[in-house]
């Protein structure tokens with residue numbers, strides 16, 4: 617009888633801590649994510665959700681522990697060159713160019729990626745078809761978020777790092793977000809989501825980051 621080794625997790629955080637300005641923001645995080653997996657990060661303001669995603673994106677290094685992709689440390693420069701091509705990053709800074717159209721905003725990202733052909737479909741999917749040829753400055757906050765998500769869909773990299781993706785979306789927008797996450801995972805993609813707002817992601821792991829400082833009494837406590 618041969619015993620098969622279990623597959624390596626695609627991403628493994630091994631006892632990872634992160635310090636910023638001499639303060640420990642994240643402490644001893646252990647997480648493994650396989651293809652098709654999802655991790656939802658929750659926690660109070662300042663708990664370290666964005667820091668977690670920034671570390672995964674390689675913008676900051678763990679102060680202890682290691683982040684492995686296919687078993688290789690992402691801070692090795694050779695590995696990072698390959699790893700960063702797997703990432704699709706969505707943050708509150710939307711990097712939308714106001715002076716060009718919605719379509720051009722997505723096609724511009726496709727061009728940077730050396731890809732083409734998915735922009736229109738992605739824009740339609742996110743419910744912005746009617747606004748395809750409008751200048752991006754015409755968009756509302758929620759529509760801008762939909763445009764960001766259309767870029768994520770069009771670029772279609774395997775690992776999505778989504779920081780507060782549902783902020784400003786209406787209920788239909790949240791449903792679309794849940795839909796694209798689900799489809800991405802069905803194709804083996806991985807999704808990390810940092811969020812305050814409820815979002816339905818089937819079988820997602822949930823990591824609630826602890827509050828970093830004891831909370832002072834607020835007006836709300838005083839009213840209780």
Ligand SMILES: Nc1ncnc2c1ncn2[C@@H]1O[C@H](COP(=O)(O)OP(=O)(O)OP(=O)(O)O)[C@@H](O)[C@H]1O
Nearest residue numbers: 636637641659660661662663664665666667668828
């Ligand atoms: N550039 C920085 N330099 C130093 N400290 C930082 C920096 N950015 C964030 N921090 C600190 O790191 C801690 C975690 O911040 P982070 O943005 O990761 O929290 P968060 O959980 O995403 O918060 P929020 O829910 O408000 O978005 C905070 O105490 C913050 O002050």
